[in-house]
Amino acid sequence: MKRLKPFIIGAAGGIFGLVLLPLSGMLPISAVPGPPAIIDWYLNMAAQQSIALRSLEIAVPELDDREKIQRGAGHYEMVCADCHGSPTHPASTLADTLSPPPPLLTERMQQWHPSQRIFFTVKHGIRRTAMPGWPSQMRDDEVWDMVAFIEALPQITPEDYAALTPGDARNDCARCHGNNGEGPLPxxxxxxxxxxxxxxxxxxxxxxxxxxxxxxxxxxxxxxxxxxxxxxxxxxxxxxxxxxxxxxxxxxxxxxxxxxxxxxxxxxxxxxxxxxxxxxxxxxxxxxxxxxxxxxxxxxxxxxxxxxxxxxxxxxxxxxxxxxxxxxxxx
The missing domain is CATH 1.10.760.10 (Cytochrome c-like domain)
Structure with a gap:
């Protein structure tokens, strides 16, 4: 027991320090990147490791599917493109003013994580960032459509993207359901x-x-x-x-x-x-x-x-x- 005493005291001190640190007000919470850089590194590492752990058991369906990619593309153009850009237009001016700026997925997806981690991020979002969770937690089929699209994004040309997302922002319904509701997309x-x-x-x-x-x-x-x-x-x-x-x-x-x-x-x-x-x-x-x-x-x-x-x-x-x-x- 005597040998364990220093470890118990050290553990108790560590727990006390973790409680005291946020109460002290010394932990920076600014969204603006800057010193100390170790805080940004620590929080990013914590997020990445959390996603990696929680996505280990996720089963990945077939994603190389034109229909999945097209369904994901319509939602991406409607909700995501203003912040993350697309093959046909850059991120909006508002996104450029955000700090830190949202990642340009046309570039980032070439280095991003395996499908399970992308799925977890799209479905659950990341707390205390501008990345929200999917509005419905029971519609994994929709989330996989988005994963299929953003994984294919680096190879999608502006011409392909325009074909995948016909119409404009005033015609979001027709983009997926057809001009007259005839439902051209499986x-x-x-x-x-x-x-x-x-x-x-x-x-x-x-x-x-x-x-x-x-x-x-x-x-x-x-x-x-x-x-x-x-x-x-x-x-x-x-x-x-x-x-x-x-x-x-x-x-x-x-x-x-x-x-x-x-x-x-x-x-x-x-x-x-x-x-x-x-x-x-x-x-x-x-x-x-x-x-x-x-x-x-x-x-x-x-x-x-x-x-x-x-x-x-x-x-x-x-x-x-x-x-x-x-x-x-x-x-």
Whole structure:
């Protein structure tokens, strides 16, 4: 015990010093880089090691996917490019005045960390910096789209970037959903098959934080009720599209699965769907699959006024059922 006493005293002194240091006011907290440089080094090292430790067990999906890259590009142009620059335009003047300035990802990505660390940084952000976390912590699919894009960023030419992000800042919706809501990008929902009333309800749910999607929360956050109504009227057309061929999905859609208490999808989602229920026929297959999987995994937390209804149904669906339904209703 006597031999351990110096170590115990030293440990106690170290803990006391860690408590005393912030209380003393001597630890600099200025965002402006400068002396002592060791403080900047210490905080940066702490952040990097924290990210490295917490990203060790993250499984990386296939990222060399044009569709993932394109979905990530649309969100990057809408939210990230003003601070981090893009192949077609530099960072905004405001970003140039920040201290320290945001890194230019067109250059930084050539030296940045493995995919797991990029994912962790994009999803969770970095405390006490301008780097925020993803608006929805349950939408890892969206985060991986962003990782796929920024990993590809150093090789993307201005011409490629322009093709990946058509439109301009006044046309963010059309960049992903098409000029008329026809949904040209796989994994992104069609809007032109929905009623204006449903689109208005969905946009308000995203804006008010009731429904989970980091991409759509960012897109809708600044919209007024009037702007939402105008967008819904423009994109919503209540177009009737025929569903797919006779399959297992058709049987579930028309009759449900009685022994599992799964009702017929058509009872709520047919061409005469009520305003609060979306139409499914002609929707993007990948989008339908993702939404059913989100309901099955997160239940009512997925968000939306009627999420509790779909949560009970989706939990009873097998992955084969989900694939069959997506193939039946999807284009």
């Amino acid at each position: 994994g992104v929902p069609r809007l032109d098959i929905q009623s204006p009333a449903y689109l208005e309800m969905a946009l308000k749910s995203f804006r008010d934080g009731m429904r989970q999607s980091g991409t759509m929360i960012a897109a809708s956050r600044g919209l007024t009720n009037t702007e939402i109504s105008e967008l819904a009227a423009h994109f919503g057309r209540s177009r009737d599209l025929p569903p797919g061929n006779e399959t297992t999905g058709a049987a579930i859609a028309r009759s449900g699965i009685p022994d599992r208490d799964i009702p017929a999808c058509a009872s709520c989602h047919n061409s005469e769907a009520r305003a609060e229920y979306p139409r499914l026929a002609g929707q993007d297959i990948d989008y339908l699959r993702t939404q059913l999987e989100l309901f099955a995994e997160y239940g009512a937390e997925r968000g939306g006024p009627n999420a509790h209804i779909m949560a009970e149904i989706a939990r009873e669906l097998s992955q084969d059922d989900i694939e069959a339904l997506a193939a039946y209703f999807g284009r």
